[in-house]
Amino acid sequence: METPQHYAELEQLMRSGIPLARAMELRIVGYDGERLALSAPLAPNVNDKGCAFGGSIGSLLTLAAWGLITLKLGERGIAAEVYIRDAELKFSEPVWDSLNAEAWLVEPDWDALLESLSAGKKTRCTMLAEVIGENGAAAAARQKSSFVLLPLVEGTR
Amino acid sequence: METPQHYAELEQLMRSGIPLARAMELRIVGYDGERLALSAPLAPNVNDKGCAFGGSIGSLLTLAAWGLITLKLGERGIAAEVYIRDAELKFSEPVWDSLNAEAWLVEPDWDALLESLSAGKKTRCTMLAEVIGENGAAAAARQKSSFVLLPLVEGTR
Numbered sequence: 001m002e003t004p005q006h007y008a009e010l011e012q013l014m015r016s017g018i019p020l021a022r023a024m025e026l027r028i029v030g031y032d033g034e035r036l037a038l039s040a041p042l043a044p045n046v047n048d049k050g051c052a053f054g055g056s057i058g059s060l061l062t063l064a065a066w067g068l069i070t071l072k073l074g075e076r077g078i079a080a081e082v083y084i085r086d087a088e089l090k091f092s093e094p095v096w097d098s099l100n101a102e103a104w105l106v107e108p109d110w111d112a113l114l115e116s117l118s119a120g121k122k123t124r125c126t127m128l129a130e131v132i133g134e135n136g137a138a139a140a141a142r143q144k145s146s147f148v149l150l151p152l153v154e155g156t157r
Numbered sequence: 158m159e160t161p162q163h164y165a166e167l168e169q170l171m172r173s174g175i176p177l178a179r180a181m182e183l184r185i186v187g188y189d190g191e192r193l194a195l196s197a198p199l200a201p202n203v204n205d206k207g208c209a210f211g212g213s214i215g216s217l218l219t220l221a222a223w224g225l226i227t228l229k230l231g232e233r234g235i236a237a238e239v240y241i242r243d244a245e246l247k248f249s250e251p252v253w254d255s256l257n258a259e260a261w262l263v264e265p266d267w268d269a270l271l272e273s274l275s276a277g278k279k280t281r282c283t284m285l286a287e288v289i290g291e292n293g294a295a296a297a298a299r300q301k302s303s304f305v306l307l308p309l310v311e312g313t314r
Binding site (some may be wrong): 053066 | 205
């Protein structure tokens with residue numbers, strides 16, 4: 001599969017390339033150029049207490065951040081491997097219903113990041129992602145993560 | 158299901174109560190009273206690059222830590238809800254084969270923790286968990302996590 005240029009292609013890449021994303025029944029529900037929104041039903045992501053499993057929450061937040069980067073690269077036709085390097089995850093309240101997450105870039109800005117990659121440089125970025133809480137206001141969980149992006153030279157993929 | 162008193166019961170609880178653990182094909186492979194060891198094959202936990210998905214690694218590390226606490230409580234006949242509060246996860250190298258993880262308690266010690274719970278107090282603890290690297294020496298990934306343990310009074314479960 002080519003680097004996805006649209007979020008329907010990204011959803012297809014996640015579900016065909018990452019069995020756990022398929023098991024989570026993950027779907028992309030929104031993208032406005034700055035934020036990527038993912039959703040997953042509770043049933044495949046539940047824990048023994050009947051609320052969302054922490055591992056599902058972490059996976060959803062990681063996929064939202066990774067997916068947004070992958071999508072932005074696809075739009076610009078930049079081929080790169082995108083690896084997560086570290087993550088800080090805070091759980092504020094249990095989630096008793098569908099999981100809804102959003103991710104966005106913190107630093108650098110997209111122009112600087114894409115320019116660095118286009119110049120063939122290994123590039124780092126910081127992402128934030130949240131699971132929206134029950135009242136829609138405060139986050140039920142929040143993850144700050146660092147990614148490493150390795151540009152692929154033509155023919156190396 | 159009762160609080161597990163043996164790791165075969167814990168594996169059953171994980172696989173019946175947490176669909177994602179079942180999707181990961183997670184197994185308990187060792188327990189010596191201090192460390193709990195989990196394993197999962199690569200195939201259901203792979204990403205689009207052919208190595209282990211970061212969300213699977215995070216889930217495995219969380220389940221190892223949660224599982225060890227749950228098992229220790231079961232051995233002492235203490236009923237409590239065990240929630241993850243936050244996690245710091247660092248990925249040092251990709252994992253290209255089966256995932257093998259171990260978790261252990263950092264603080265307080267087990268005696269202090271179990272005594273606090275037996276006295277009916279909400280108790281916190283810090284856990285470490287690692288995915289063993291390819292050479293068996295350095296960790297491929299490491300997670301430090303905080304848990305909150307809420308004692309259950311007889312009849313509340």
